[in-house]
Amino acid sequence: MSAMRAARNDSRIIIHFDYDCFYASVFENENPSLKALPLLIVVTCNYEARRRGLRKLQLIHEAKKIVPDLVIVLGEELGRFRDASKLLYKHLAAFTWSGKVERLGFDEVFMDVTDLVTYNLDILNHHDLPHSFFQLKREDPTIGFSFDATQIAGHSFPEDLNDPHRDQDALPTSAAMPKTKDPLLLRLILGSHLAQHLRWSLEEEKGYTSTVGISTNKLLCKLAGNIHKPKAQTTLVPPYESSTDSSEACESNVTAFLDSHDIGKIPGIGFKMSHTIRNYVLSRTAEFDEGLIYGETKESVTVRDVRLFPGMGPQFLESLLGGPGTERGIGGKAWNLINGIDDSEVQKAKQVPTQISIEDSYKSLSTMSEVVKELRMLASSLVKRMHTDLLEDDKDSDAASAKRWLAHPKTLRLSTRPRPPINADGTRTRTFNRISRSGPLPNFVFTLKESVDAVVEKLVQVALVPMFRRLHPQQAGWDISLVNIAVTNMVEAASSDGKHGGGRDIGRMFRKQDETLKEWRVEDRDVPPDPIKCASNGDQVQDSIETEPSAGNEALHIVLTGSEDMIFPTQNSVDENGVWEEDEEDEENREVCSECGAVMPGFAMAAHERFHYLHN
DNA sequence: TGGGGTCAG
DNA sequence: ACTTCTGACCCCA
Numbered sequence: 001m002s003a004m005r006a007a008r009n010d011s012r013i014i015i016h017f018d019y020d021c022f023y024a025s026v027f028e029n030e031n032p033s034l035k036a037l038p039l040l041i042v043v044t045c046n047y048e049a050r051r052r053g054l055r056k057l058q059l060i061h062e063a064k065k066i067v068p069d070l071v072i073v074l075g076e077e078l079g080r081f082r083d084a085s086k087l088l089y090k091h092l093a094a095f096t097w098s099g100k101v102e103r104l105g106f107d108e109v110f111m112d113v114t115d116l117v118t119y120n121l122d123i124l125n126h127h128d129l130p131h132s133f134f135q136l137k138r139e140d141p142t143i144g145f146s147f148d149a150t151q152i153a154g155h156s157f158p159e160d161l162n163d164p165h166r167d168q169d170a171l172p173t174s175a176a177m178p179k180t181k182d183p184l185l186l187r188l189i190l191g192s193h194l195a196q197h198l199r200w201s202l203e204e205e206k207g208y209t210s211t212v213g214i215s216t217n218k219l220l221c222k223l224a225g226n227i228h229k230p231k232a233q234t235t236l237v238p239p240y241e242s243s244t245d246s247s248e249a250c251e252s253n254v255t256a257f258l259d260s261h262d263i264g265k266i267p268g269i270g271f272k273m274s275h276t277i278r279n280y281v282l283s284r285t286a287e288f289d290e291g292l293i294y295g296e297t298k299e300s301v302t303v304r305d306v307r308l309f310p311g312m313g314p315q316f317l318e319s320l321l322g323g324p325g326t327e328r329g330i331g332g333k334a335w336n337l338i339n340g341i342d343d344s345e346v347q348k349a350k351q352v353p354t355q356i357s358i359e360d361s362y363k364s365l366s367t368m369s370e371v372v373k374e375l376r377m378l379a380s381s382l383v384k385r386m387h388t389d390l391l392e393d394d395k396d397s398d399a400a401s402a403k404r405w406l407a408h409p410k411t412l413r414l415s416t417r418p419r420p421p422i423n424a425d426g427t428r429t430r431t432f433n434r435i436s437r438s439g440p441l442p443n444f445v446f447t448l449k450e451s452v453d454a455v456v457e458k459l460v461q462v463a464l465v466p467m468f469r470r471l472h473p474q475q476a477g478w479d480i481s482l483v484n485i486a487v488t489n490m491v492e493a494a495s496s497d498g499k500h501g502g503g504r505d506i507g508r509m510f511r512k513q514d515e516t517l518k519e520w521r522v523e524d525r526d527v528p529p530d531p532i533k534c535a536s537n538g539d540q541v542q543d544s545i546e547t548e549p550s551a552g553n554e555a556l557h558i559v560l561t562g563s564e565d566m567i568f569p570t571q572n573s574v575d576e577n578g579v580w581e582e583d584e585e586d587e588e589n590r591e592v593c594s595e596c597g598a599v600m601p602g603f604a605m606a607a608h609e610r611f612h613y614l615h616n
Numbered sequence: 617t618g619g620g621g622t623c624a625g
Numbered sequence: 626a627c628t629t630c631t632g633a634c635c636c637c638a
Binding site: 106107267268270411413 | 618623
């Protein structure tokens, strides 16, 4: 029987933070006088509200002013929340030694504090636990805080110290008890005091209160934090394992805690999986088709119901949830979650996101001019987001305002959500989901010499519109309810500690980028050395791009010429009426440089754009 | 790598 | 009605 269950690993101490009403707190911190007022922020709004000029994330106070006369519109200010989120995240990250700090959305953070706890456990004076000192810095024993190591800070689960689940003998009772029975309890006690210190610090220094959970993995500490909601913390205390000792059977607190949860409340078991499991346990598949789904679920299925259901186990869950397209080993993973087992690591702080995307939804987009207009808006937001998120001050450079890219996304993706094409015979329409096309991100988006608008316009014309055409080859007839554009496949640039001549050092840029940006290399050795046709205004610039010095091949040099003054071509674009201006001669493998209007074979475009990038 | 899916806040 | 917008990860071909 016990062979079925995967072993629990409780060697870590994890803290989960959830900032209390984060969005409202951001406003309060920007304007402290709001703290005295009841504050409500509308997070979303329907199309009618939008039609009347309302936007999401508006203060209700302002929204009220708007509705009567439809005047004020609050801008797209997701940025302030993102900024606040990053600020708090960095504040917390500064406390860690391992760097294991992971943000989940704007208002949640996981921290793995195992190393701090272990260190402080080692230096603990077991003869005077009530007067302990938590050392925050390994190198400086004076930085830290005093605490009572015989007590959990804040709430615990189970709350009641006389709870039968609580192993009283495990309590570290000061000098009388030389050794604690359960080392996990002491580790959690240390974790709870560290968590409390971090909460205080967050409130004192940043003005944000938070709700926190402390346990041994991400799943448990996230759920434990929910027990006491605003401005509080909860530690899930041992025993974490059930004991079947002859003397006294004792149920695991983990099991007792998890069992009461609805199966869909377990992080990692989402909408689809919880419905599949629920349907099975309730054996009421039919009624869900009758339309009861969308109301509150009639009968809740708890973790306990699932865990104890006859035949339930990892193998069964695999057969229930598994299948083509599903995550491999999903059964075992789900079973682990149900048993409070979650070995997923707290990710280390990431310097750059793996993706940046912008999207908006619409009642209906059915003409090219509408689409192009929206693509412009979205692309503009995207480019600005790239600037704020991927650009940092270049400390290597003398220029005061010099910037450098932290990462170069390689791929551009356009997604849409087509409205179900109305079927002729029945009302039957298939599900709402997105379709997408992606391709290389043109390098000119990294230009800093041109205005954002100019870059955006080029991006729309040379990349986004053609992509849209691939996505919706029909000339008309489509009806789009959502458009998303994203940059992905980030390639991080080398860190700036190289401390050389700065970004002006072309050679260094080449070396650095050659390591990562393989697609920028001229790879095709059969590239004809004949000069690329390129419109020119006379002052020609030359540059060479060398390939990797590989396998006895001499470096390939291509001479490129170009001009910055050319207007990019309008072919393959869309006119004011949204009508395609087809250049139906369209040679498949010829491309037009958006920078200078040069026409050249597709394979040469990457090198050509690189040329512009370096010389802009 | 491109296209699609699930999950989460 | 499973919303909105964003991001991370996983699967398959």
